[in-house]
Amino acid sequence: MTGLTIVKVGGGVLEEPQTRDRFVSSFxxxxxxxxxxxxxxxxxxxxxxxxxxxxxxxxxxxxxxxPTLEVVTxxxxxxxxxxxxxxxxxxxxxxxxxxxxxxxxxTSHKRPVKQHDYGYVGDIVHVEAQALVQFIALGYVPVxxxxxxxxxxxxxxxxxxxxxxxxxxxxxxxxxxxxRFCIDYxxxxxxxxxxxxxxxxxxxxxxxxxxxxKVIVDGMIPKLDNAFATRAAGIQExxxxxxxxxxxxxxxxxxxx
Amino acid sequence: MTGLTIVKVGGGVLEEPQTRDRFVSSFxxxxxxxxxxxxxxxxxxxxxxxxxxxxxxxxxxxxxxxPTLEVVTxxxxxxxxxxxxxxxxxxxxxxxxxxxxxxxxxTSHKRPVKQHDYGYVGDIVHVEAQALVQFIALGYVPVxxxxxxxxxxxxxxxxxxxxxxxxxxxxxxxxxxxxRFCIDYxxxxxxxxxxxxxxxxxxxxxxxxxxxxKVIVDGMIPKLDNAFATRAAGIQExxxxxxxxxxxxxxxxxxxx
Numbered sequence: 274m275t276g277l278t279i280v281k282v283g284g285g286v287l288e289e290p291q292t293r294d295r296f297v298s299s300f301x302x303x304x305x306x307x308x309x310x311x312x313x314x315x316x317x318x319x320x321x322x323x324x325x326x327x328x329x330x331x332x333x334x335x336x337x338x339x340p341t342l343e344v345v346t347x348x349x350x351x352x353x354x355x356x357x358x359x360x361x362x363x364x365x366x367x368x369x370x371x372x373x374x375x376x377x378x379x380t381s382h383k384r385p386v387k388q389h390d391y392g393y394v395g396d397i398v399h400v401e402a403q404a405l406v407q408f409i410a411l412g413y414v415p416v417x418x419x420x421x422x423x424x425x426x427x428x429x430x431x432x433x434x435x436x437x438x439x440x441x442x443x444x445x446x447x448x449x450x451x452x453r454f455c456i457d458y459x460x461x462x463x464x465x466x467x468x469x470x471x472x473x474x475x476x477x478x479x480x481x482x483x484x485x486x487k488v489i490v491d492g493m494i495p496k497l498d499n500a501f502a503t504r505a506a507g508i509q510e511x512x513x514x515x516x517x518x519x520x521x522x523x524x525x526x527x528x529x530x
Numbered sequence: 531m532t533g534l535t536i537v538k539v540g541g542g543v544l545e546e547p548q549t550r551d552r553f554v555s556s557f558x559x560x561x562x563x564x565x566x567x568x569x570x571x572x573x574x575x576x577x578x579x580x581x582x583x584x585x586x587x588x589x590x591x592x593x594x595x596x597p598t599l600e601v602v603t604x605x606x607x608x609x610x611x612x613x614x615x616x617x618x619x620x621x622x623x624x625x626x627x628x629x630x631x632x633x634x635x636x637t638s639h640k641r642p643v644k645q646h647d648y649g650y651v652g653d654i655v656h657v658e659a660q661a662l663v664q665f666i667a668l669g670y671v672p673v674x675x676x677x678x679x680x681x682x683x684x685x686x687x688x689x690x691x692x693x694x695x696x697x698x699x700x701x702x703x704x705x706x707x708x709x710r711f712c713i714d715y716x717x718x719x720x721x722x723x724x725x726x727x728x729x730x731x732x733x734x735x736x737x738x739x740x741x742x743x744k745v746i747v748d749g750m751i752p753k754l755d756n757a758f759a760t761r762a763a764g765i766q767e768x769x770x771x772x773x774x775x776x777x778x779x780x781x782x783x784x785x786x787x
Contacts, residue, residue, distance in 0.1 A: 323581055324581065347609045348604060350627075351605065351609065352608065354608070358679075362631055362634055367633060367634060369632050370632045372612050374619055376624060377619055422619060426620030427616065428613065
């Protein structure tokens with residue numbers, strides 16, 4: 274099978290023009306067929322505050338009421354997606370910006386209210402792989418923002434890491450997938466002050482040890498949980514990489530079972 | 531040649547959920563292959579004001595400084611485009627939201643400073659017709675927002691009527707085009723209080739008479755000037771229609787030379 278690299282990048286990297294430009298160059302340097310899935314949470318927070326709406330999070334997930342949905346639709350689908358697409362076009366990458374609604378590529382349903390009411394948050398029910406395969410076959414690089422749509426026309430805010438995983442799973446029938454999560458560090462580091470401390474490989478038992486001993490903490494935990502879940506779901510290559518290691522997984526951290 | 535209907539709808543119709551829903555139903559009812567080009571100026575004004583930025587216009591065109599460009603990128607590319615795409619998907623139309631940057635479909639250059647500095651406003655230099663033809667051949671209905679991109683990665687605010695005209699011209703080599711401008715009235719009316727006063731046909735000499743006698747005034751003038759320019763440029767069918775006449779040009783106003 275032909276290889277396909279799927280990169281997920283978060284809002285932290287995309288917030289500042291300078292790191293966004295660095296990311297665009299790094300992504301452009303990834304060889305072969307590729308797909309980008311991006312977040313935008315920090316810019317959403319910025320615009321929510323500018324508009325007098327207090328961002329509300331529960332267990333790392335955004336509570337998305339009606340006004341918040343309007344803002345994330347603007348920031349993810351408009352500002353971040355179009356800036357990244359324009360930057361990639363300049364870098365010679367024929368980027369095609371997409372939300373889950375476009376071409377019906379990702380269908381979700383509104384998360385049922387259990388312990389929390391997350392509001393307009395979507396859980397993915399279907400990825401229309403054939404549409405993405407066709408766009409890739411035409412030479413486009415899909416650039417997917419974290420918005421999906423249910424079958425009743427309701428846009429829903431959807432976690433970008435989850436989109437990356439579901440898109441990887443859906444495309445794994447057509448391509449040999451390398452899924453790379455781009456973070457602020459070159460990979461998983463034992464000591465962020467020591468560049469040489471990037472782990473080339475992280476398996477689940479080591480991960481649990483590092484987590485227990487508080488070497489791995491905070492925001493890295495949901496990222497790594499998702500990365501292990503993706504690897505366990507059958508994606509052969511899952512990598513935690515940084516801006517400078519995105520096109521060279523040997524310098525980043527591969528996830529092992 | 532196969533027929534293709536290109537509809538342009540302005541921000542006035544799309545601002546309120548109720549008229550947006552009516553428009554989506556009307557557009558869904560247009561038979562055959564189709565493309566939508568939308569504006570979003572009124573929602574942009576609303577968000578500019580919410581963000582403390584005073585909208586500035588010169589001769590009906592928006593002065594687009596840096597902060598204004600961010601807002602129109604969010605509103606046109608995100609809010610309006612994705613809401614319309616989601617609504618069309620619900621109505622069974624396989625809508626594909628696009629800015630000019632996506633797939634490099636519309637390239638522009640920043641308008642040179644002459645009498646006014648319009649800021650980040652783009653004049654179209656190229657429409658990549660082949661990309662649009664491919665999307666249409668795959669069964670998608672392109673939904674184009676009024677943002678374009680220069681070849682240096684700069685997003686530019688671009689008039690939606692002009693985009694509709696340039697897309698019509700570019701696709702006229704592949705399809706027999708009907709270009710329909712959707713307005714708040716069923717067509718060009720001699721008396722907006724009398725539904726029966728819709729002109730079935732308007733030629734240039736009659737238009738000039740009506741304009742001189744102040745029967746046609748204000749915002750209709752730039753719309754009709756653009757419609758006549760489009761007809762003169764070789765588009766065989768140019769129609770001024772309303773929400774209820776969009777799929778039936780015989781009840782709207784055709785533009786004649």
